[in-house]
Amino acid sequence: MMMEFYFVVLAFASLQSFVSSDFQGDALYSLKTSLQAMSNQLVDWNPSQVDPCTWSNVFCDHNKNVVSVTLSSMNFSGTLSPKVGFLKTLFTLTLRGSGITGMIPEEFGNLTGLTNLDLENNHLTGEIPASLGNLKKLQFLSLSQNNLSGRIPDSLSALTNLINLQLSSNNFGGQIPQSLFEISEYNFTGNNLDCGVNFSHACASNSGNSSSSHKPKVGIIVGVVGGLIVLILCSMLVFLYKGRHKGYRPEVFVDVAGEVDRRIAFGQLKRFAWRELQIATDSFNERSVLGQGGFGKVYKGVLADGTKIAVKRLTDFESPGGDAAFQREVEMISVAVHKNLLRLIGFCTTPTERLLVYPFMQNLSVASRLREIKPGEPVLGWPTRKKVALGAARGLEYLHEHCNPKIIHRDVKAANVLLDEDFEAVVGDFGLAKLVDVRKTSVTTQVRGTMGHIAPEYLSTGKSSEKTDVFGYGIMLLELVTGQRAIDFSRLEEEDDVLLLDHVKKLEREKKLNAIVDRNLNENYNMQEVEMMIQVALLCTQQSPEERPAMSEVVRMLEGEGLAERWEEWQNLEVTRRQEYERLQRRFDWGEDSMYNQDAIELSSGR
Known part of the structure; x- marks a missing residue:
């Protein structure tokens, strides 16, 4: 009876998920149709594929709710669909510079979760719908460079969270609601508006399209004084860094409440020229290959200034959105900055090539240090393996729980965990599955990963989640303990367990933990710590994704809490x-x- 009840509940939950995905998919497909997307645009937005979370330029939360849609510079010719108003979990909608015509639907006022609405540089006509005043969470609204007309509705005064309002270069007329001048940043230039006596300069057409930030007089004085102080400090920093750290880009550390410290490196993402990377890698010489995986080859290179780099040359790539789609995804990955994540330096695109540039990791990958040790090289010691386990867990926790939208790795394994000069774990290749999948044309998600590391539900359904990463992480822990590969056919000679997971489970049941540990360690390890790591690994690799722990819980268990x-x-x-x-x-x-x-x-x- 209990089993029947369980399956009824499971079926109901699956039905709820299906219905949710179905109406979201309908709304987004309606948007694609109304925008008159060309045959080579949004090709994976297919009504037969009910889960829109797998579609390009669409991002979802862990509950499969669509939270972000970005379709900039897509060269459409159609209009906006009112059905978009059904996407109440949406918090970012960006359709900048996409040639969109027609009016802004009244139904956009139903997007009550929206914080960012960007419709700049299109051919929109008509008035701003008064219903936009319902978007109480809206922080950024950009409607500049369109053909909008009429009055700016008084309802926008109700947007108390709005901090940036861009309405320049339209055909608006009438009086501007005075409360809008209290917003931190606004731009009304290039219209026929009446700004009133106190703010007449805010409507001056000779200001061009530059943003105008206007505050009360006290704020202006404070701003000027503060600006001078900042300018002096910046000048001193520039002078010091130029003199003492030539070529070094300083990073700013921002303490974000409730999150891991986030590091933002200003100007860190560079667009490289093809010739520059060709020279750096000696024309992509095979002798420069550091490794090869499902996403392409990685080449060691040296830039003109002597900086050592690793260049990933993506294969099997053909984006329907072209260069712009690839660049948007790259920028999404580049904002994920954490000490246990591989930092993206830059990228390069040509009509036929997509390349990503990373810093060179001196100690290569965990897999190479476990199984490709050259004579005279030290073995990866047990304390280092513990540090790697915790560092990789923290990196994945950041991707899953502190990135918005979250990033699913989809290929967690020892080969994708790199080691810096201090043998600190650095998770690489995150986000590449999303990058490559913008080219999908089939109705089912392409399963990407490495056999033995792929979670069973991902293999059977093609749907990935943070729990598929947890499974892969669990297998990586077993690699750390045993030094073995996830699949090893040589074990067929002695037993039936080709999979490392089955092999470890069997030995754990038989209480033969000594037979599990990597022999290269020469018994230089703590058996209690080995047992704890195996326990965490087995919890992470449970058959049901719902029963696996979140990465934040994994971090706590590795730190000795709750295991x-x-x-x-x-x-x-x-x-x-x-x-x-x-x-x-x-x-x-x-x-x-x-x-x-x-x-x-x-x-x-x-x-």
């Missing part, structure tokens, strides 16, 4: 499952025996 309770709960569950399996097996065996006995009875009876 004992979670492990005991898992063991009790495993015992119950094993008993249920054995019961069903006995029932099946009994059924087979009875069937055979019945056959025997029939054969021996009188004819």
Whole structure:
């Protein structure tokens, strides 16, 4: 009875998810149709593929709610669909410079979760809908460089969270609601507006399209004084860094409440010329290859200033959005900055090539340090392996829980965890699955990853989540403990367990943990710590994604918090499952025996 109830609940949950995805997909497909997207645009926005979270330029939260749609510079010719108003979980809608005509639908006022609405540089006509005053969370509104007309509605005064309002270069007329001048930054230039006596300069057409930030007089004085102080400090910093750290770009550390410290490096993302990278890698010489994976080859290179780099040359790439789509995805990845994530230096695009440029990692990957040790090279010691486990967990936690929208790695393994000069773990290749998948044309998501590391639900459904990353991370922990590959056919000679996970589970049940540990460690490890790491790995690789811990919980368990309770709960569950399996097996065996006995009875009876 309990099993039946469980499946009913599961089916209902699946139905809810399906219905949610279905109406979101309908709304987005309606947008594609109304925009009159060309045949080579948004090709994976397919009504047969009910989960829009897998579509290019669409981002979702962990509950499969669409939270961001970015379709800039797409060269459409159609109009905006009113059905977009159904996407109430949307917080970013960007359709800048896409040739859109027609009016802004009244239904956009239903997007109550919206914080960013950017419709700049299109051919929109008509008035600003008064319903936009319902968007209480809106912080950024840009409607500049359109053909909008009429009065600016008084309802915009209700947008108390608005900090940036851009309405320049339209055909607006009438009086501007005075409360809009209290916004931190606004631009009304290039219209026929009446700004009033006190703010007449804000409407002056000779200001061009530059943003105008106007505050009360006290604020202006404070701003000027503060600006001078900042200018002096910046000048001193520039002088010091030029003199003492030539070529170094300073990073600014911003403490974000409730998050890991976020590092923002100003101007860190560079667009490289093809010739520059060709020279750096000696024309992509095969002798420069550092590694090769599902996304392409990685080449070691040296820039003209002596900086060592790693250049990933993406293969199997053909983006329907071209250079602009690729650049948007690259920029999305570049904002994920954490000490345990590989920092993106820049990129290069040509009509036929897509390349990403990273700093060169001196100690290569964890996989190479585990299984490709050259004579004379030191073994990756147990304390370093513990540090790698925790560092990689923190990097993935940041991607899942502190990036907005979150980033799913989809190929977590020892080969994608790199080591810097201090043997600190640096997770690489995150976001590449999304980058490459902007070229999808099929109705099902292409499964990307490495066999043995791929979660079972991802293989069966093609749908990835943060829990598929947790599974891959668990396998990586087993790689750290054993030094072995996720799949090893050489084990067929002694046993049936080709998969590392099955092999470890078997030895753990038999309490043969010493047989699990990498022999290269020469017993230089703490057995209790090994046992803890294996327990975390087995919790991360449970069959059901719902039962796997979140990466934040993994971090806590590795730090010694909550593992004992979670492990005991898992063991009790495993015992119950094993008993249920054995019961069903006995029932099946009994059924087979009875069937055979019945056959025997029939054969021996009188004819």
